[in-house]
Amino acid sequence: MISAVFKSCAALRPYIAHIDDIYKDFTSYKFRVPVTGAIILDESYERCLLVKGWKAGASWSFPRGKKSKDEEDHTCAVREVLEETGFDVSKLLKIDEYIEVVIGQQRVRLYIIAGVKEDTVFAPLTKKEISEISWHRLDELQPAGDDITSRGVNGLKLYMVAPFLTSLKAWIASHPPSIPLKLDSSSKALAGTSVWKAKNNADGGMPSDNAPLRLGSEPQKSDNGPGKSFRNFKFDTASILQAMEAAFAAN
Incomplete structure (x- = not known):
């Protein structure tokens, strides 16, 4: 070939x-190209936004991607998050608020974007890269170990989530949210609820275009x-x- x-x-x-x-x-x-992205937290800091890959059996991960040549870390993060979720984090991103790990020869930096409203509309801008976007409770993402690919307590297949959880919880402990924690059943019900999901075609494939979904609403017509x-x-x-x-x- x-x-x-x-x-x-x-x-x-x-x-x-x-x-x-x-x-x-x-x-x-x-495998050496640096990766940057974002950990998007809701207003209570109890949930984070994860995206699921396109292929069958794909895992969930924080929105992120590889840097282009001479691209700044934060610029790459803004670009990748926008491509994968349709959400512009540029006004919320703080240059010094990030968690960074090195896996093998690859540096992965995720900026912490806190206080995003739960009814924010998300939808990927790129085609056939993301199949689903959803809020997930942090206390349900506890991995069995610190492997790059692991399973959460709810059975979800997670990619490059586990290595960031300990540092993320430490950050949250030192940066309490400005609104009370949501411990009611309605908050828990929203966790794991898709805010955007690609629909299957009759032949089992995925569509090339999808409208963003609001929680509790019908898909918007394109x-x-x-x-x-x-x-x-x-x-x-x-x-x-x-x-x-x-x-x-x-x-």
Whole structure:
């Protein structure tokens, strides 16, 4: 596959003899690229927002993604969270409020975005990357261990959540919320409730466009008027990069 790509592109043909070295360098680079994102907390600091990957069996994680070249950490976090949730955290982000861990050779920094209203509308801007967005109670995300991928007490498959929980709870203890904790049944009922979820098509696939959902409301109808799709057209960069990575990984 990779060899065919190099042979079909005149600019890449001179490097065909070095494909193996190029692939090794790319793989090494991929796992060293810093990742940034955000831990979004509700007003009571009892719940955090998690996103679920697109593929079958995908795990839940904090919204985050890899940095672009020369991109600032906080700028990447704002961009990635906006792409995965449709929510702009730029006005709430504080440069010094973050939790950072190093896993292998990869640095992961998540900024703490506290006090987000529970009825905020969330919906990913990228296609076929996120399948569900939901609030989750922090006390139900206790992992069995500190593995990168673990299971919460409610059975959820969690990716890169466990390594941040201890530091997050310490931060919350030193930054009490401005509103009383919600200990009633209605607050607990909202935990784990999807605020956005992709619907299955008849053939079992996912739709390419989804409207944001408010808790307790019906899905909003999208504007499909003349010229709408053209006005909103943009390359799905995330999907293109994922496809390229998958092609490299397969070979």
